[in-house]
Amino acid sequence: MSDGIRVTxxxxxxxxxxxxxxxxxxxxxxxxxxxxxLSKQEGIKSVHVSELDQQEQGLSDGILDSTDVMTWWxxxxxxxxxxxxxxxxxxxxxEGMGLVVxxxxxxxxxxxxxxxxxxxxxWREIGERERLWVVDPGHPIAEGLPxxxxxxxxxxxxxxxxIPQPDQQVLISWFQGGEVFRxxxxxxxxxGKVFYFRPGHETxxxxxxxxxxxxxxxxxxxxAPSGVKEIVQGNVKPLENVG
Amino acid sequence: MSDGIRVTxxxxxxxxxxxxxxxxxxxxxxxxxxxxxLSKQEGIKSVHVSELDQQEQGLSDGILDSTDVMTWWxxxxxxxxxxxxxxxxxxxxxEGMGLVVxxxxxxxxxxxxxxxxxxxxxWREIGERERLWVVDPGHPIAEGLPxxxxxxxxxxxxxxxxIPQPDQQVLISWFQGGEVFRxxxxxxxxxGKVFYFRPGHETxxxxxxxxxxxxxxxxxxxxAPSGVKEIVQGNVKPLENVG
Amino acid sequence: MSDGIRVTxxxxxxxxxxxxxxxxxxxxxxxxxxxxxLSKQEGIKSVHVSELDQQEQGLSDGILDSTDVMTWWxxxxxxxxxxxxxxxxxxxxxEGMGLVVxxxxxxxxxxxxxxxxxxxxxWREIGERERLWVVDPGHPIAEGLPxxxxxxxxxxxxxxxxIPQPDQQVLISWFQGGEVFRxxxxxxxxxGKVFYFRPGHETxxxxxxxxxxxxxxxxxxxxAPSGVKEIVQGNVKPLENVG
Amino acid sequence: MSDGIRVTxxxxxxxxxxxxxxxxxxxxxxxxxxxxxLSKQEGIKSVHVSELDQQEQGLSDGILDSTDVMTWWxxxxxxxxxxxxxxxxxxxxxEGMGLVVxxxxxxxxxxxxxxxxxxxxxWREIGERERLWVVDPGHPIAEGLPxxxxxxxxxxxxxxxxIPQPDQQVLISWFQGGEVFRxxxxxxxxxGKVFYFRPGHETxxxxxxxxxxxxxxxxxxxxAPSGVKEIVQGNVKPLENVG
Numbered sequence: 001m002s003d004g005i006r007v008t009x010x011x012x013x014x015x016x017x018x019x020x021x022x023x024x025x026x027x028x029x030x031x032x033x034x035x036x037x038l039s040k041q042e043g044i045k046s047v048h049v050s051e052l053d054q055q056e057q058g059l060s061d062g063i064l065d066s067t068d069v070m071t072w073w074x075x076x077x078x079x080x081x082x083x084x085x086x087x088x089x090x091x092x093x094x095e096g097m098g099l100v101v102x103x104x105x106x107x108x109x110x111x112x113x114x115x116x117x118x119x120x121x122x123w124r125e126i127g128e129r130e131r132l133w134v135v136d137p138g139h140p141i142a143e144g145l146p147x148x149x150x151x152x153x154x155x156x157x158x159x160x161x162x163i164p165q166p167d168q169q170v171l172i173s174w175f176q177g178g179e180v181f182r183x184x185x186x187x188x189x190x191x192g193k194v195f196y197f198r199p200g201h202e203t204x205x206x207x208x209x210x211x212x213x214x215x216x217x218x219x220x221x222x223x224a225p226s227g228v229k230e231i232v233q234g235n236v237k238p239l240e241n242v243g
Numbered sequence: 244m245s246d247g248i249r250v251t252x253x254x255x256x257x258x259x260x261x262x263x264x265x266x267x268x269x270x271x272x273x274x275x276x277x278x279x280x281l282s283k284q285e286g287i288k289s290v291h292v293s294e295l296d297q298q299e300q301g302l303s304d305g306i307l308d309s310t311d312v313m314t315w316w317x318x319x320x321x322x323x324x325x326x327x328x329x330x331x332x333x334x335x336x337x338e339g340m341g342l343v344v345x346x347x348x349x350x351x352x353x354x355x356x357x358x359x360x361x362x363x364x365x366w367r368e369i370g371e372r373e374r375l376w377v378v379d380p381g382h383p384i385a386e387g388l389p390x391x392x393x394x395x396x397x398x399x400x401x402x403x404x405x406i407p408q409p410d411q412q413v414l415i416s417w418f419q420g421g422e423v424f425r426x427x428x429x430x431x432x433x434x435g436k437v438f439y440f441r442p443g444h445e446t447x448x449x450x451x452x453x454x455x456x457x458x459x460x461x462x463x464x465x466x467a468p469s470g471v472k473e474i475v476q477g478n479v480k481p482l483e484n485v486g
Numbered sequence: 487m488s489d490g491i492r493v494t495x496x497x498x499x500x501x502x503x504x505x506x507x508x509x510x511x512x513x514x515x516x517x518x519x520x521x522x523x524l525s526k527q528e529g530i531k532s533v534h535v536s537e538l539d540q541q542e543q544g545l546s547d548g549i550l551d552s553t554d555v556m557t558w559w560x561x562x563x564x565x566x567x568x569x570x571x572x573x574x575x576x577x578x579x580x581e582g583m584g585l586v587v588x589x590x591x592x593x594x595x596x597x598x599x600x601x602x603x604x605x606x607x608x609w610r611e612i613g614e615r616e617r618l619w620v621v622d623p624g625h626p627i628a629e630g631l632p633x634x635x636x637x638x639x640x641x642x643x644x645x646x647x648x649i650p651q652p653d654q655q656v657l658i659s660w661f662q663g664g665e666v667f668r669x670x671x672x673x674x675x676x677x678g679k680v681f682y683f684r685p686g687h688e689t690x691x692x693x694x695x696x697x698x699x700x701x702x703x704x705x706x707x708x709x710a711p712s713g714v715k716e717i718v719q720g721n722v723k724p725l726e727n728v729g
Numbered sequence: 730m731s732d733g734i735r736v737t738x739x740x741x742x743x744x745x746x747x748x749x750x751x752x753x754x755x756x757x758x759x760x761x762x763x764x765x766x767l768s769k770q771e772g773i774k775s776v777h778v779s780e781l782d783q784q785e786q787g788l789s790d791g792i793l794d795s796t797d798v799m800t801w802w803x804x805x806x807x808x809x810x811x812x813x814x815x816x817x818x819x820x821x822x823x824e825g826m827g828l829v830v831x832x833x834x835x836x837x838x839x840x841x842x843x844x845x846x847x848x849x850x851x852w853r854e855i856g857e858r859e860r861l862w863v864v865d866p867g868h869p870i871a872e873g874l875p876x877x878x879x880x881x882x883x884x885x886x887x888x889x890x891x892i893p894q895p896d897q898q899v900l901i902s903w904f905q906g907g908e909v910f911r912x913x914x915x916x917x918x919x920x921g922k923v924f925y926f927r928p929g930h931e932t933x934x935x936x937x938x939x940x941x942x943x944x945x946x947x948x949x950x951x952x953a954p955s956g957v958k959e960i961v962q963g964n965v966k967p968l969e970n971v972g
Contacts, residue, residue, distance in 0.1 A: 094604050136917055158722065159378050160714075178374055228863050470620075481885075619889075658911075668901075
């Protein structure tokens with residue numbers, strides 16, 4: 001990573017085309033909003049935006065080969081991502097690519113395949129207040145954050161959230177309507193890393209919030225590839241003399 | 244455990260003696276309230292109540308020798324527990340005794356020694372509402388619970404709670420005033436198990452709540468000794484022929 | 487569980503039919519060997535043996551409806567288990583069924599779906615020695631074990647094993663040829679529990695070993711359903727008055 | 730950390746003074762050997778060596794104030810570190826300082842206080858072979874490593890190792906004599922991070938091994954302070970209007 005992280009922002013890009021209310025908040029799409037922010041940050045080498053209606057759904061080998069970390073936003077068209085592409089994203093994560101899954105991406109095919117669980121939850125759209133509390137204050141994803149992030153108007157996501165217990169739990173949300181939610185969750189999977197981050201919405205300006213953007217950036221850095229470069233599996237000879 | 248769990252309910256027992264408001268809610272002390280409930284449950288062989296002002300602070304070798312699981316409630320007199328007794332309780336846990344730490348016991352000496360961290364938190368006493376959400380719905384400590392426990396009037400405990408990330412996170416609390424809290428936390432420590440459970444108060448009737456009592460009972464069962472009976476440590480000979 | 491655990495031993499049952507060497511060690515099949523042992527243990531209500539070539543691959547709704555914990559042994563015919571059946575087993579686990587995956591079951595479809603990872607490993611068949619060390623000595627799955635299990639002749643499985651870090655790591659294996667392996671691994675998934683246990687082989691008498699059988703039994707008890715009985719997900723109304 | 734990590738290498742420094750055999754391997758002491766290596770690495774701003782017989786045992790406020798990450802090597806004089814100094818190191822970790830504990834430091838006072846457990850183990854000094862297998866291949870501490878580290882002659886440490894289950898298990902050792910050991914272990918504690926790394930010895934040239942030094946350097950980077958800068962604890966007012 002010495003010369004910087006290559007990010008692909010995968011954006012479903014369907015809401016933006018169909019709904020003027022979405023364009024009012026994200027004129028160039030949510031993907032561009034996130035990409036624009038990331039591209040200005042230290043240690044980011046490049047940011048590419050992929051969308052569902054592009055060739056190979058924006059998930060060609062060429063694109064994946066030049067991606068260190070992928071962020072994923074999808075909502076209404078999860079099913080249109082092909083099983084083949086979902087499996088390829090999963091496989092890339094197991095081989096080292098970082099994956100930062102945003103908001104409604106909890107039901108995306110790549111995330112569900114990587115979790116192995118139902119990934120469902122409670123939800124409600126009345127624009128209530130959310131407060132995301134940091135519960136692992138020394139975690140790199142909490143870098144530079146206040147002790148909680150305050151979002152005045154959000155969609156609610158509530159427990160039980162059908163995920164494996166996170167390897168590292170960074171953030172837990174409080175909602176005005178009475179629920180809690182595990183909102184910032186880290187997992188190691190194979191040689192890759194997965195970060196799920198709850199906030200986001202297509203018509204609320206969540207991805208304009210400074211702290212939300214900071215968490216996404218921190219998540220991208222945390223998820224950047226690292227570690228052992230080659231793994232041997234399969235049938236092997238003994239390393240010791242076995243009498 | 245085939246013939247049942249022997250429980251010692253360790254109760255500081257200071258509030259009850261000094262404050263009539265406490266006696267109004269717990270006429271025989273909080274310890275007796277918990278002990279009485281546990282003693283009626285299946286699989287509990289015996290329940291003994293120990294208090295701070297008893298001989299050896301209710302923590303003699305005789306008592307510890309006949310304790311499978313200890314529950315701990317302390318609040319205003321943590322410092323009066325001797326370091327020697329705190330170390331003995333810690334040591335017993337490492338040797339297999341279960342420990343269920345209740346509410347303000349988060350700052351008790353045995354718990355702090357076992358955690359190795361600051362164990363501090365935010366708090367507030369205005370009798371606000373708490374909702375404890377189950378986030379590990381298949382955990383034995385969640386046995387028979389609704390998806391959340393509703394407590395109308397409680398003391399608030401808020402994050403950041405200075406504990407190691409729980410090995411298993413069972414419950415997370417929502418508070419009316421805007422905070423969240425990791426309220427049901429499991430750790431394995433040595434051959435023993437530790438369960439921290441947040442609810443409790445000396446003048447609020449928390450330990451009369453059916454679900455709160457159920458969690459304490461489930462916690463006692465979960466923390467009951469199990470596993471390997473003998474561990475060898477120190478200098479050992481090789482098991483293999485080392486050329 | 488008060489009246490006992492209903493176990494289904496799922497056994498691929500292909501080796502046994504094709505290979506006399508397998509029948510020499512397990513005359514009635516590996517499944518029967520395990521089932522026979524479990525059926526004699528305390529707290530086991532019933533044991534049913536399912537095999538791949540039975541109707542609905544031994545995974546009918548009727549069978550699943552009366553299964554609290556399923557053990558899974560497969561090796562050479564993983565691919566013949568239909569995707570639909572694999573998905574049904576996965577779904578049952580998320581709804582509370584325990585799953586104890588044995589040896590080569592690490593590449594079975596239900597296990598791979600639940601893990602979300604590659605699940606591959608190193609392997610070697612030269613009949614070398616294995617020693618399974620208990621590293622969580624107070625875990626219920628270690629109940630009654632010596633500090634290590636000694637298997638004179640086993641197939642080797644070596645790291646890197648492509649699994650999510652276990653929620654609880656109970657056993658780690660040493661192999662004569664120079665490898666280590668995470669051999670006893672626990673995960674909570676949804677409302678269910680998954681235990682992976684490495685030992686096993688179709689022609690080595692591993693499932694005649696007293697300690698191996700003890701771990702399987704302990705794993706079945708640990709994986710038995712528990713917890714919250716009903717979970718609400720989807721769109722919900724607020725529990726609090728949101729101004 | 731943008732301008733680099735300030736490291737303090739705490740070295741007991743007793744062996745080196747008493748034993749010529751130690752000086753033969755580490756002429757300037759083990760501390761200097763480690764310090765020298767770290768000081769040449771990218772992202773390390775400064776390296777200071779502290780020793781037990783220095784003023785305030787090399788743990789003055791001045792030194793701690795300018796330490797981002799401390800490495801700790803002690804063996805024969807753990808007891809001479811004052812309780813006050815051990816408590817100060819523990820407190821600094823909880824406030825964000827990284828701690829990399831080496832080899833026999835497993836019984837040092839700061840480590841034992843932070844773990845809350847017995848921290849004991851099996852050991853043997855016959856110079857046998859050790860192989861440290863990477864089991865979390867995407868972890869930053871595994872950066873640039875081969876799939877295992879081969880050490881021809883080491884002291885053996887064996888399970889059961891009395892530690893809390895690591896938050897992240899990076900390395901597991903195989904020993905020629907038949908044991909395994911959790912050799913590379915990560916914990917978050919408060920705002921700080923702790924990494925335990927097994928290899929090391931006073932008369933074997935372990936800290937001349939390229940991969941061992943790489944792990945120490947990776948551990949220092951992983952343990953560098955990050956996260957939230959200010960935490961509020963104690964009595965707080967509600968953030969919401971509580972009727």
